[in-house]
Amino acid sequence: MKTIKNVAKKIKPYIHETPILTSTLLNEIVGCNMFFKCENFQKIGAFKMRGATNAILNLSEEQKDKGVVTHSSGNFAQALSLAANNLGVTAYIVMPSSAPKVKIDAVKxxxxxxxxxxPTLKDRETNAERISIENGATFIHPSNNLDVIKGQGTAAFELLEKYSNLDAIFTPVGGGGLVAGTILAVQQRLPNCKIYGGEPENADDAFRSLKSGRIETNKTADTIADGLKTQLGDINFPIIRNGIEEIVLVTEDQxxxxxxxxxxxxxIVIEPSSAVAFAALINKSSDLNSKNIGVILSGGNVNLDNITF
Amino acid sequence: MKTIKNVAKKIKPYIHETPILTSTLLNEIVGCNMFFKCENFQKIGAFKMRGATNAILNLSEEQKDKGVVTHSSGNFAQALSLAANNLGVTAYIVMPSSAPKVKIDAVKxxxxxxxxxxPTLKDRETNAERISIENGATFIHPSNNLDVIKGQGTAAFELLEKYSNLDAIFTPVGGGGLVAGTILAVQQRLPNCKIYGGEPENADDAFRSLKSGRIETNKTADTIADGLKTQLGDINFPIIRNGIEEIVLVTEDQxxxxxxxxxxxxxIVIEPSSAVAFAALINKSSDLNSKNIGVILSGGNVNLDNITF
Incomplete structure (x- = not known):
């Protein structure tokens, strides 16, 4: 299996090495030493650029010639488009009619x-499949694809390169790509470091999946963390199940x-999904007093009109 | 006269060298190449840490023993307190009863x-004068003090150290310390670079002062840019009058x-006063097509509850 270190080296020319921020004041408030990996400053404004780039780099030349296809209303649509563009590959993006015009324009x-x-999962899948057949394009799933997962793991890899003494890392959990990639990176580099996932109480499919041992779906998804409404997949779920310390639920107020x-x-401006990881850390802070904790701030693409404090 | 380069060297151990950000997308939107000097990441969240530190460093040992005093409801209160603390000096801060508790607590x-x-200017001044007499403390004005002005100029100095090809620099104009310091820094290092000030239409005292040739006061100050309600002083006004290209007024919507x-x-999170400099640049952008422009983003201390887009 290719190590995350190799993946990091491979995608390096196409992504930003994002800054890691610290704050004495926040450390005092939370009671531990925190290292925030700022993927809000990543290209397209989110970590998804990493996985998308790695997935395309791992295609054969013949596959690259025929292009890639995905369905997404969010960050992965932009990430796959830009990553494909950088590598001279055609990207076919299926987007629901409910997607904001600004996002559709960004992808274009x-x-x-x-x-x-x-705007249904079925119609998204049907269209992606049709395009895949018509053009011979390779379908790239936003989170349930091993190359995507490994790419996402490079954020944690960069964090561990700078801070090799972390006791734990927190990530948000949506489709499962970021947390699974983080687990792979940590297992290869700092196996004693624990991985925690943060998930909204109102979209707690991963929390319930860990309990039941099978992939559960969200019954409701009424959360401000709109990037975390998706469910786990058969490739990332076993990695998560094997490697995660705990999934911590957080309320909308938190x-x-x-x-x-x-x-x-x-x-810095982060999106609500990123705040879920930090909120989870705050909930667990009494167990982690004075520890060194990494937090993956996954992205910064937020509709400011929707935020009122 | 001490150059801003010497000042920058002197205060360096006590301040952050803040990052300079660029954005291809923003450049495309505005039509010039912009370099944002991010003083929102400065200690206490604003450029005022620079001037406060320089002012204290230039006191005699006897003056330092007796402390410093200022009146401020905003960033300078925090800046002088922290700068004094860093240098083992007592800081007496007069704050109006209308100041938010969170700011008073921060100063403490x-x-x-x-x-x-x-909450009147007269009572602020009376109290500061009384404390100055009682303790022998040196009064440090937030903007109308030459050492403060030179300290503020180090933000532009750092910018020019990295980008020596700027055609213009935009700063907000409030009390006049930042824009005057920027003028001094640029005159010493890159005299052909033009300095523009941004000012809210609703607090346009500096714009009118330049027209009339004497220091005018604000008739209204109904602006979201709460850091820019103050007026120019007799030390910074001549520097500004001599060195500024133009003061550009901007509306609240802009x-x-x-x-x-x-x-x-x-x-990144900046405060509305910082956005005034960028808004002024947008207003002048047709004159500055394809030019290299520095923008001083002065601070990031914003009450998020007050912002609704």
């Missing part, structure tokens, strides 16, 4: 060939409060 | 000795729109 701006479909702390104290 | 947290007064662009595109 990165060179993605957009197909608008009905997400908003964590978001406000990061914006006001670190002076 | 940095070791400042707080005196609460009535400030909010500029703020949103920075938050959403650069993924």
């Amino acid at each position: 701006g990165y060179g993605g060939e957009v197909t608008i479909c009905l 997400i908003l409060s964590a978001l406000k702390l990061i914006w006001s104290r670190l002076k | 947290g940095y070791g400042g000795e707080v005196t609460i007064c009535l 400030i909010l729109s500029a703020l949103k662009l920075i938050w959403s595109r650069l993924k």
